[in-house]
Each structure stands twice: as structure tokens, then as C-alpha cells.
Amino acid sequence: MKIGNLELDGAVFMAPMAGITDPPFRRVVQEFGVSALWTEMINSHAVVKARKVLPTMNTANHRVPVIFQVIGKDPAILAECARIVQGLGAAAIDINMGCPARQVVGSGGGAALMCNPDLVKQVVSEVRSAVSIPLTVKMRAGWDEKRLNAPEIAGIVETEGADAIVVHGRSRSAAHSGPVSLELIGQVCQTVSIPVIGNGGVMDIEKAVSMFQETGCQGVMLGRGVLGRPWFPRKILESVFGFPVYNSVACLGGIVRSHFEDQLSCSGVLQGIRRMRKHLGWYSRGFAGAAEFRSTVFTENDPEQVLASINNFFGKVAVP
Numbered sequence: 384m385k386i387g388n389l390e391l392d393g394a395v396f397m398a399p400m401a402g403i404t405d406p407p408f409r410r411v412v413q414e415f416g417v418s419a420l421w422t423e424m425i426n427s428h429a430v431v432k433a434r435k436v437l438p439t440m441n442t443a444n445h446r447v448p449v450i451f452q453v454i455g456k457d458p459a460i461l462a463e464c465a466r467i468v469q470g471l472g473a474a475a476i477d478i479n480m481g482c483p484a485r486q487v488v489g490s491g492g493g494a495a496l497m498c499n500p501d502l503v504k505q506v507v508s509e510v511r512s513a514v515s516i517p518l519t520v521k522m523r524a525g526w527d528e529k530r531l532n533a534p535e536i537a538g539i540v541e542t543e544g545a546d547a548i549v550v551h552g553r554s555r556s557a558a559h560s561g562p563v564s565l566e567l568i569g570q571v572c573q574t575v576s577i578p579v580i581g582n583g584g585v586m587d588i589e590k591a592v593s594m595f596q597e598t599g600c601q602g603v604m605l606g607r608g609v610l611g612r613p614w615f616p617r618k619i620l621e622s623v624f625g626f627p628v629y630n631s632v633a634c635l636g637g638i639v640r641s642h643f644e645d646q647l648s649c650s651g652v653l654q655g656i657r658r659m660r661k662h663l664g665w666y667s668r669g670f671a672g673a674a675e676f677r678s679t680v681f682t683e684n685d686p687e688q689v690l691a692s693i694n695n696f697f698g699k700v701a702v703p
């Protein structure tokens with residue numbers, strides 16, 4: 384698959400997820416066949432006005448292209464932010480038109496942009512002019528069930544020069560739950576000729592297959608389906624695209640241990656332990672003794688003790 388002049392191997396992507404897709408997590412996921420990784424959303428105002436450099440902007444040891452997602456509503460500030468992050472190693476820029484958070488939409492950014500097609504036009508046009516790297520837009524199905532205008536917004540985005548579109552097939556009012564409209568994603572695919580990446584609810588191989596088959600999308604973006612099982616993208620490549628079955632020698636303990644060590648070295652010991660807790664919860668899901676493991680590691684601040692619990696709990700469990 385190609386996004387602008389960015390040649391990608393495969394068509395399975397890791398979604399941007401605030402508080403989750405930081406550099407240590409991205410370095411774990413890149414081992415399992417994703418074609419590109421998204422940063423967490425980057426507040427354009429903070430980067431441009433407060434000159435903030437956020438940890439998520441670090442692309443050290445990334446072997447897979449990293450697409451920087453910017454959020455805001457001011458076209459000039461978004462454009463300036465895009466220019467800055469282009470200089471930091473972004474493989475492409477993505478504009479967030481899907482965040483449902485009250486404080487974000489309250490200030491006119493994220494999914495609220497979809498209510499203002501004129502502003503969408505201006506935003507995409509200014510960001511397009513500011514950077515030479517590919518540009519994508521991640522949007523919702525629409526604001527709410529009465530305003531499912533993703534096809535209209537997609538048309539504008541394409542006309543203004545975007546190279547690909549990601550559609551999360553839920554409206555802003557549905558937030559992160561409820562059915563995903565494959566029909567609407569399909570309508571976006573029919574409307575534009577740039578690649579469309581379908582997103583939402585892809586938690587297993589069957590859902591990945593129906594995302595491709597029922598929408599006609601060219602790529603699939605995975606969010607919560609990857610949490611605790613970073614090998615999920617690889618499983619899709621094997622089942623849907625016929626990639627050779629990956630005979631992993633990795634054990635889950637090895638993955639968790641290197642994620643933990645990387646997190647601590649990036650975020651510092653205390654902050655790293657705190658950031659790892661949710662991942663340890665996801666990694667341990669479904670295993671016997673998970674509740675006890677979680678109650679230990681969720682309250683432990685000594686890195687040696689957490690590591691000992693990880694070694695003890697995951698032992699030599701093989702990656703499925």
C-alpha cells in the first residue's frame with residue numbers, strides 16, 4: 384500500500400492511542416508486522432505556542448514509519464506544528480478529526496471539525512502547503528447518528544490534498560463503544576480515490592476480514608485489539624494476506640520484560656512503572672492467577688520486584 388510517496392509493506396496499522404502508543408509500546412508492536420505506527424495525538428498549540436517537545440515525538444529505534452498525529456482547530460497553528468514535527472522524523476502527518484473528548488471538541492478540535500466543512504477545507508489546505516511529506520486525516524463516521532457526514536468530509540479532505548483517510552466507523556457520540564458502520568466506511572471508499580483505512584472494533588481475524596471485504600478499504604487500523612497481544616497484526620497478515628506463519632521463538636515473558644525495561648529507561652523508574660501497569664493488566668488477561676498478579680504489580684514501586692513478578696508470572700509462556 385502507498386500513502387502519497389510513502390511505500391508501505393502490508394496494510395495493517397497501529398492506531399494512535401493517547402497514553403498508550405508511546406515509543407516503548409510502538410517498539411514492541413513494530414516487531415509484529417504493522418506497516419506504520421501512529422504517535423499519540425500531539426496538541427498543536429502546546430508544540431507551537433509553548434514549544435513543547437513531547438516524549439511521543441521520539442522516533443529512536445523505530446524501523447517502521449511513524450506518522451505524527453496533530454490535533455487542534457487553528458489552521459495556521461496546525462500547519463506550523465506539522466512543519467515542526469516534519470523536522471523531527473515524521474514519515475507523514477495525520478490530522479485528528481475524531482477525538483470525542485469534551486475538552487477537545489469544546490475548543491473546536493478533534494471530531495468537532497467534522498461539523499465545520501469550511502474549516503476542514505482550510506485546515507487540510509494549510510497543513511498540506513506546510514509540509515512535503517504525506518498527509519492523512521483520521522475521522523469519525525460523523526458527529527452523531529443524525530450527522531454521519533464522513534463521505535462529504537472525505538471528499539473535501541481529498542480535494543485539499545490529503546494522501547489517505549482513516550475512518551473510525553463510529554460517530555463522535557458513540558465514543559468508543561457500540562456497532563461500527565462498515566457501510567459508512569464503504570461509502571467513504573466509494574467517494575474518494577485515495578486509500579481508505581478502516582478502523583473500529585477489529586478485535587479478531589473475522590472482524591478484520593469483514594472490514595476489508597464489506598467496505599473495500601485498502602488498509603485496516605487496529606486499536607484495542609492489540610493491547611496485551613502485540614502479535615495480533617501479524618496474525619492478520621498470515622490469515623488475510625497469506626504471509627508465512629511466523630514461528631515465533633519469542634515468549635510472552637521476553638516481550639513484557641523488554642517493554643518494561645524500555646519503558647523505565649524512557650519514562651524514568653516511577654513514571655515508567657506507573658505507565659506499565661495498564662499494559663501488565665492487558666498482557667496478563669485471561670491467564671490463571673491474573674488477578675493476583677495484577678494486585679501485586681499495581682501497587683509495587685520497586686522495579687526489581689516488578690521484574691521478578693513478571694518473570695514469575697509469564698515464565699516461558701509462548702506467544703500464540
Ligand SMILES: Cc1cc2nc3c(=O)[nH]c(=O)nc-3n(C[C@H](O)[C@H](O)[C@H](O)COP(=O)(O)O)c2cc1C
Pocket residue numbers: 398399400401402403422423424452479481482521551559582583584585586604605606607608
Ligand atoms: C485510550 C484510547 C486513546 C485513544 N487516543 C487516540 C488518539 O490520540 N488519537 C486518535 O485519533 N484516536 C485515539 N483513539 C481512538 C483509536 O485510535 C481508535 O480509533 C478507536 O479505539 C477505535 O478502534 P478500536 O475499536 O480498534 O479500538 C484512542 C482510543 C482509546 C481507547
